[in-house]
Amino acid sequence: LPPRNFAQGFFENATRISGEAFLEEVNVQHIACAHCPCGCIQVAELREKFAPAHYSTVRVSYDYEPIFAMGTQLSISTPQEILRLIAFIEKQGWDCMSMGNTLAWATEAFLSGTIGEAETEGLSLSYGDTRSYLEAMQRTSEGKGVFFRDLEKGTAFCASKYGGDHFAMHYGGLEPAGYLTGENAVMTWVAGVRHSHLDDNGYSLDQKLLMKDMPLEEQVRMQVEEAQWRMVLNSLVVCLFARGVYDGQVISEGLGALGLDWTPERLKQFGDETLKAKYRLKRSYGFDPKKVIIPEKMFSVRTSTGLLDRERMARRLDLFLEYAGIA
């Protein structure tokens, strides 16, 4: 759980906002997607006083990503305060990770003097200050003030207009999820078709490296194979939490029951081709994976598996493109 705009890989108040803390203090329900027996969607109740002797109660769903974006990224340390921020985002229909990263960029920009009260029209932004974040989002939602209107356009836009590129957390324009696990996670954001942590298993590969060494080439090969296989899973709308269940054999048998002849080999080939097709589409719109910039700050923070190395990252990208056949 990276705090304060990816300042480090460990949040000192993690136990106060852990799954257990949410469960104990605010959770009221687990619900499931249609027909799923897991029920992994966590729902909390947020009770707030809006006038003397008057309270409102709303239900807010939460999980790791919103807790990162509205919690650790802004150094907010209680479930109730995180829920207040998530509830605001939900009402607006904003993307939680984009807004969390953009507010973190704005805070670092304010604290470092990149922007000042002239831009924020008197509002002080500081980590851990829920009220100032609610006020900033209120102004953004009302389109009040140029700076706050700009926040809605995301980190890349704001950094290009106001400065602070080196701590603007985005890859190809998309703000990242809360993983500071190592080079594989960063590669997912750089080379993934959506620059999303959901594009392959980068962060989980990093976690495996905590237990054992693996040659760089093997890491990239596993990452590419996973990226290709996700084309199959995504095309079938398989829940990614269940990705360990749906291997080639299981999917082949399932499709066979519907009278569809898809061998595991044919599925794999479909994944390879679909990833290539997505890259062809991106390139046709001018995308160049070699031009995706890793935020400079990422080279000076310690991930779970150590510091990022520029040469290794360049080598990883070359190998990724080569193994995926999209060089």
Ligand code: SF4
């Ligand atoms: S495991 Fe997947 S399908 Fe099941 S409830 Fe969770 S998100 Fe929905």
